[in-house]
Amino acid sequence: MNDFAASRWANRDFAKAFRNEADFYVPFRHRVIEITLSLYQHLSGSNPGSKVLDLGCGDGFFISALLAAEERPVTAVLVDGSAGMLDAARQRLAGQGGAIDFRRATFQELLVEDRLDHDFDLVFSSLAIHHLGLEEKTDLYRFIYNHLRPGGQFFNFDAVLSPSEDLEKCYLSLWTTWIRQHPGPAGLDRLLPVPDQYKDNPDNSPDTLKAQLAALEEIGFEAVDCPFKYGIFALFGGRKAVA
C-alpha cells in the first residue's frame, strides 16, 4: 500500500514546486480542464445545482476553473492528504464564491472511514490516483461510484502505464517535446529531468488505461471512455447509470 505520509507529497517544498511548475510541464493541463467542463456541462443537462468532489485537489486548480465557468450554484468538497496543498487551495479560491468544504484526508483513510456525501454530480481527480496500486485504484473507483448520484459523472486525468516499453519510450519523448516547447520561468535545466524523475519515483504506480477502463466497467460505470490522451497522460471516466 502506498503510504501518503512517506510520499513526496507530504513534503511542502515538493508540493510547492509542483504548484509553481505544473502549468509548464503537465501537457495540455488547461485544455483538459476545458474538455472536462464542457463534457460535464453538456451531460449534466438540467441539474439545478452543481455538487462536485475533487480527490487530490492540490491548490484547487480544477475547482477554480469550474467556479469561473459554472452558472449554477456550486457546492464542492476538496480532499487532499497534504495540509500545505489545502492551504494553497484556500488562498486560490478565496473570494471565488461557491460553498467549499476543505477536507484533509488520504484516499486510504477515506476507504476505511467513509465521511463524504453520496450525491455528487461530478467527481474529478487529476494526477493523484496513479499513486495507488490497481487494487486500491479499483476500491477508490468503487467508492467514487457509490458517492455519485444516478447520472453523475467521474473524470480522472492521470498518468497511465503504456502497453509496451517501446511505446512508453515514445510517449516519454512526446512529454519531453512538450517541455522543450514550454520551458516556463523555471527553465529547461530544471524541467527536462521531470519525465525521468516521474519514471524513477517509487510513489508512482501507474496502470494501463485498458485495465482502468475495464475496472470502471466492472464496477458498473456506463459510457466509459477516454475523451483525451497525449502519450502517458489520459482523461478518462464514466457515469453512474440512472436506475
Ligand SMILES: C[S@@+](CC[C@H](N)C(=O)[O-])C[C@H]1O[C@@H](n2cnc3c(N)ncnc32)[C@H](O)[C@@H]1O
Ligand atoms: C500532482 S498533484 C495534483 C494536484 C491537482 N489535482 C492538480 O492537478 O493540480 C497530486 C495531489 O494529490 C495528492 N495526493 C497524492 N496521493 C494522495 C493520497 N493517497 N491521498 C490524498 N491525496 C493524495 C497530493 O497531495 C497532491 O496535492
